[in-house]
Amino acid sequence: MQQDSVDAIKANPHYQELVRSRKRFAWILTALMLIIYYGFILTIAFFPEWLGTPISEGAAMTVGIPVGVTIILSAFLLTGIYVAKANGKFDALTKAVREDMQ
Numbered sequence: 001m002q003q004d005s006v007d008a009i010k011a012n013p014h015y016q017e018l019v020r021s022r023k024r025f026a027w028i029l030t031a032l033m034l035i036i037y038y039g040f041i042l043t044i045a046f047f048p049e050w051l052g053t054p055i056s057e058g059a060a061m062t063v064g065i066p067v068g069v070t071i072i073l074s075a076f077l078l079t080g081i082y083v084a085k086a087n088g089k090f091d092a093l094t095k096a097v098r099e100d101m102q
Contacts, residue, residue: 018093029078036074
């Protein structure tokens with residue numbers, strides 16, 4: 001690709017919006033995942049007895065099991081949210097950049 005083309009793409013307002021919105025969205029999802037994961041780690045460190053509490057009287061399963069499963073599922077959910085936005089808004093902006101460059 002020629003430098004002129006690269007400069008034209010970088011100057012395109014749709015491209016700038018794409019970069020800005022994708023970066024902001026990725027950071028928001030990253031922060032959410034880090035809060036969820038490190039919240040769990042901090043709970044293990046400071047309140048392990050809570051995670052070891054049985055769900056009900058006489059139950060073998062503790063609170064920690066569904067909490068751990070929820071954390072794993074949250075990673076899948078956040079990935080799905082990103083994919084949905086990427087297939088919608090981000091792809092539309094990419095298409096607009098391509099159309100502007102033709």
